[in-house]
Amino acid sequence: MIFRLSQKLAQKIEEAPKVCFPLDPNPFADWSATVFTADRAQYILLTNTPSLYSVVTFGRGVTHDGQFLEWL
Numbered sequence: 001m002i003f004r005l006s007q008k009l010a011q012k013i014e015e016a017p018k019v020c021f022p023l024d025p026n027p028f029a030d031w032s033a034t035v036f037t038a039d040r041a042q043y044i045l046l047t048n049t050p051s052l053y054s055v056v057t058f059g060r061g062v063t064h065d066g067q068f069l070e071w072l
Contacts, residue, residue, distance in 0.1 A: 001024075001029045001030075001031070002021050002024050002029060002030050002031065003031050003032075003033055004017075004021075004030075004031065004032040004033065004049065005017055005033050005034075006032075006033065006034035006035070008034060008035050009033055009034050009035040009044065012035055012042075012059070012062070013062060023049065023050065027048070027050045027051065028048070030048065030049040030050060031046055031047065031048055031049060032046070032047045032049050033045065033046050033047075035059050041058070041060065042058070042059035042060055043056050043057065043058060043059050044056070044057050044058070044059040044062065
């Protein structure tokens, strides 16, 4: 499974993307993720890259890559 992190989310969870991968042949295995703020609360937006199917969840408390992966 490939997770493409935005720079803002990568800084939040202290994980720097090292390589840019091409699209995965399995359309269910390629996801993009970013973090945004609305009404002073942080949210994480996960989007399936090929289909643009999206999921929004709270981002509060996610401070490192282990928590991000546990949440998934």
